[in-house]
Amino acid sequence: MSTFLIVDDDLASCRTLQLHFRTQGHEAHVAHSAAEALAARGRIAPELVILDVRMPGRSGLDALPEIKQAFPAAHAIVITAFHDMETTIQAMQRGADDYIQKPIDLEELNAAVAKSLRYAHGDAQGVLVASANHAGGDRDNMVGHSRAMKEVFKTIGLAASSGATVLITGESGTGKELVARAIHRAGLNPSGPFVAVNCAALVETLLESDMFGHERGAFTGAVERRAGKFASARHGTLFLDEVSELSHAIQAKLLRALQEKEFVPLGAREPQSTDARVIAATNVDLATRVRDGVFREDLYYRLQVINIHLPPLRERKEDLHDLVEAMLARINREMRRHVWRVDPQVLRCFEAYGWPGNVRELENALMKAVALCPADVITCDLLPAQMCSTPAAITSGDRPEAQWPLRDVERLHVLRVLEATGWHRGRACEILGISRPRLRRLIKQYGFAVPACAADDTEEHADDARA
Numbered sequence: 001m002s003t004f005l006i007v008d009d010d011l012a013s014c015r016t017l018q019l020h021f022r023t024q025g026h027e028a029h030v031a032h033s034a035a036e037a038l039a040a041r042g043r044i045a046p047e048l049v050i051l052d053v054r055m056p057g058r059s060g061l062d063a064l065p066e067i068k069q070a071f072p073a074a075h076a077i078v079i080t081a082f083h084d085m086e087t088t089i090q091a092m093q094r095g096a097d098d099y100i101q102k103p104i105d106l107e108e109l110n111a112a113v114a115k116s117l118r119y120a121h122g123d124a125q126g127v128l129v130a131s132a133n134h135a136g137g138d139r140d141n142m143v144g145h146s147r148a149m150k151e152v153f154k155t156i157g158l159a160a161s162s163g164a165t166v167l168i169t170g171e172s173g174t175g176k177e178l179v180a181r182a183i184h185r186a187g188l189n190p191s192g193p194f195v196a197v198n199c200a201a202l203v204e205t206l207l208e209s210d211m212f213g214h215e216r217g218a219f220t221g222a223v224e225r226r227a228g229k230f231a232s233a234r235h236g237t238l239f240l241d242e243v244s245e246l247s248h249a250i251q252a253k254l255l256r257a258l259q260e261k262e263f264v265p266l267g268a269r270e271p272q273s274t275d276a277r278v279i280a281a282t283n284v285d286l287a288t289r290v291r292d293g294v295f296r297e298d299l300y301y302r303l304q305v306i307n308i309h310l311p312p313l314r315e316r317k318e319d320l321h322d323l324v325e326a327m328l329a330r331i332n333r334e335m336r337r338h339v340w341r342v343d344p345q346v347l348r349c350f351e352a353y354g355w356p357g358n359v360r361e362l363e364n365a366l367m368k369a370v371a372l373c374p375a376d377v378i379t380c381d382l383l384p385a386q387m388c389s390t391p392a393a394i395t396s397g398d399r400p401e402a403q404w405p406l407r408d409v410e411r412l413h414v415l416r417v418l419e420a421t422g423w424h425r426g427r428a429c430e431i432l433g434i435s436r437p438r439l440r441r442l443i444k445q446y447g448f449a450v451p452a453c454a455a456d457d458t459e460e461h462a463d464d465a466r467a
C-alpha cells in the first residue's frame, strides 16, 4: 500500500481518482488547491503526488517545486488538459516525473504510477555505476579491461614512441580515432599538431589538394597557394581515416611521402619534406582490397608496420561496465546532470544486445537516456527499443520465473509469440486471444521494436479501422 495525494480543483475528477486508487489498496488524500496541498505538509507523507496544472490560485506548475520540497519522498505526476509542448517542457524542468493528459487513460495512469512507485520504493534504484569524481570522464580517455583492450593499450604504448606508421582496423564506432589520438599523445611529439583527414569525404582532386596542398593556379579555383594537411601535420601526426577509399593516384603519392618523406603539392615543381607521423584507419578489410586490386599491396604493407585491431563491442562485453561508467561521468558533466545509476535490467539488456554500432551506439544511447531521464536512474524505457527487447534480455530482477509479476510475464510472452509468428500480428492475436488494437497497445507499452520486415499488410490496417 502506498500513500497518494491528489491535487485537483475538479471535485469529480478527484473523486474518481481517489476511488480508483483505493480499490487498488492505496491510501489517497485529496487537496483542491496548491495551498491546500502545501498545508498538508508534515501531516501526510505521500509517495506520489498527482497534480493538476490549471487550478484557481496558484497553478500546479507554479507550485510544483515547492510541493516537491514539502514532500521530499514524493514523485510527481502532472495531469493536465493542456498538452502543448511548452507546458510539458516546463513540467519536466520543474521536477515532474511524468506527465499525463486529460481525459485520463487509466491504463496510462497505472503504468505511470507503477513506474513512479518502483522508484519510490527503490526497486529501480539501480547500480551505482559512476560518480562525479570519476577520473575517466575525459573525452580522450579510453577505457576497457577486456583482454583485447589490454592488448590494444599495450600496443599503443609500444608503438607510440617508435614513430612507426600504424594501421588501426575495426568496425565503425569501435574507437579507432581515439586510439590514433592516444598514440599521438603518447608519442614523440605530443605537443605537435594532430591533423585528421577523412579520405572518403572529398572528391579526388579536392582530397589531393587537401592532403598535399597546391600552388596558386594549380587548378581552376586555386586562386591562392595553400598548404595541405601533410604540411600542417609537420612535427605532429597525420591521421588518415577511411584510408581504403584513396584513389590509385593518391595512393602512389602517399606511398612516396611515406618512403621518401617528401611530397609534391599540386602544381609545384619542388618536393617538400615531411616528418609527420602517419596513422591510418579503416573499417574494411584492406587485405581483400589488395586482393581485388583496388589497394596497392606495397602501400598496404607500408601502412601496417604496426597493426592495432579493435574488436567489435559484442566480442568484449566485459568492457561494457567500464564504458558506461566513463561515459556517464562525461555526459553528466557536459549536461550538468547527476544520473549516476543504471537499472540492473538495463545492464542485462546491454549484455544481451549485439551492438552493431559498437561504442558509438552505446554513447549515443546513454546521451539520449541522460538527457531524457526524469530522475537519476537510467531505465529501459529511456533506451532505444531494440536494445531492451530481445527475449533473452527480458528478466524480472534476479527472481525465478515463478515469482515474476504478471507484467513481466506478459511482456516476455507477447514478445515470444511475436517472434514465433515472424511478427505476423494477425496470427499473434489469434494465439494470444486478443484484439489487434490491444496488441498494438502492448507493443507500444512495452516499447518493442517492430522489425522493418514485419508483416504489416493493408489487410491489417483495414482490420484496425474496423476495430
Ligand SMILES: Nc1ncnc2c1ncn2[C@@H]1O[C@H](COP(=O)(O)OP(=O)(O)OP(=O)(O)O)[C@@H](O)[C@H]1O
Pocket: 139, 141, 142, 143, 144, 170, 171, 172, 173, 174, 175, 176, 177, 178, 179, 283, 323, 326, 359, 360, 363
Ligand atoms: N574504449 C573506449 N573508451 C571510451 N570511449 C570510447 C572507447 N571506444 C570508443 N569510444 C567513444 O566512442 C565514440 C566512437 O569512437 P571513434 O570515433 O574513435 O570510433 P571509430 O572507430 O573511429 O568510428 P568510425 O569508423 O565510425 O569512424 C567516440 O565518441 C569515442 O570517444
Ligand SMILES: [Mg+2]
Pocket: 176, 177, 241
Ligand atoms: Mg572514426
